[in-house]
Amino acid sequence: MPEASILVRDLSKTYDKGSVLAVDKVSFEVKPGELFGLIGADGAGKSTIFRILTTVLLADSGTAHMAGFDVVRDYRKIRNLVGYMPGKFSLYQDLTVRENLEFFATVFGTTIDANMDLIKDIYDQIKPFSGRRAGKLSGGMKQKLALCCALIHKPAVLLLDEPTTGVDVVSRKEFWEMLKKLKAQGITIIVSTPYMDEAKLCERIALIQNGRIMSVDTPVNIIKSYPGKLFAAKSNDIYKLLKDFRAHPEIESCYAFGDYIHITLKDPSSSGLEVLNRIAMENNHSNVQIKEIKPGIEDSFILLMSQQKDLVQLTTTK
């Protein structure tokens, strides 16, 4: 299988006659055989980037290359090279599992059998339903069929737009196991997700918000570059604790995070534990637990979003 890189430079795209800026000068690079994640919420611009890369949408400006081919000039070559699983289920609902696979194989001038080695692990799971119409499959099965169809022509690049959205924790884990195996075959993969916990499963990630890339790096490096200290706290009344911290002038940011609250302080030189314990005591909290913790990708994302706040205002209050 050819190894393919992706190169995106200053890509911009607007909708509605320029009134909605969906993608704003986005640049990133994906190495051959890399598992690359676009991490961001709905509306961040992820799907627009995917559509431009798969040559089904033209950018307003900027360039993108897939395996050396230009997405505008060489779109025919790219379409043969790329497997694409859109966020919305886009197979033929009235065709059976087998017919969908056969259709996509034929369109790409190949057969199911010729590519069975690549899809076998996934196909085996839907094989018992091969005579069932795609529209009658469960969500998890649809997702597996869509992945099979995207792989049927041995693509060098696989683009997966939010494959795990609305999928439960168990199925999400299984899906990422499948991706790891595909990566081992040398396929370059870009996957988008709104789930921050999936970021750490990618080799490198781009954190994207409001059409802009806030950071591109390995998950480890993004976490390493988190400035200052992060604290976690809880007490008997965690919601009141959140409000008390938030109202205090020494606190920079404070937000709920699972069974804890995460907090950063305005003065990085202050002894965080002392300050936080004092505030909790002043507000009569009991069973207070406060500790310094290592940030995660979601903490980094929240921080980067707050730094982008002025820009957020600009883009949302048109």
Next chain:
Amino acid sequence: MAMEEKVIVCKELTKRFGDFYAVDKISFDVSKGEIFGFLGANGAGKTTAMRILCGLSYPSSGDALVAGFSVRNQQESIKKNIGYMSQRFSLYENLSILENIEFFGGVYGVSRKEIKDRSYKLVGELGLQKEAKKMVGSLPLGWKQKLAFSVSIFHHPKIVFLDEPTGGVDPVTRRQFWDMIYDASASGITIFVTTHYMDEAEYCNRISVMVDGKMEALDTPGNLKTKYGSDSMEDVFYKLARAAKRTGD
């Protein structure tokens, strides 16, 4: 502690399609003002159960009292006393914010005067004054969801059903959304919520986990973690849902 008022009393609720038990004798109570997390894998029966509790589908057997009304024969009374929002259906994209409030307020029987008085206040609280007359479709998803939640409780329902309200929403807006849930809960509205974000499961007072149509677990997040020897709700969920036999929606 005084007897807590129960707003949902569910007794052996069952929904059968042929020989398939989508919901299999589930029983539980939800108290007034409680934030009740309703979790389960895809296909576990959550949506079916929720449709019955909202008065949109009849049970095959068993019963549930929602806001004091039976899902068997008082569906219309249930609908008047609940609010509902989901990621998929929330508001009319081609109506403005104010028009949506007016429409849904009207549907739920809020008086014209009250709608007028309170809709501006609501728009102000949400910080959407400038957007009040804009089409909802032009708003970012996070704002839409916050607005949809406000609209779903505009008529002061006893219970609000939230079906994956924060799916795909950014991490900051997701938290603002939960602030609104806490405020609604503090004002006495019962919150019945489904989510795939396990950190959000921690924000609930109690969590139930459905597996293959049955309610396999029901307790506070803390007690569930102790019981299953887990340090996170994600692990608790994984341990329970992994045992599921059936897959899909």
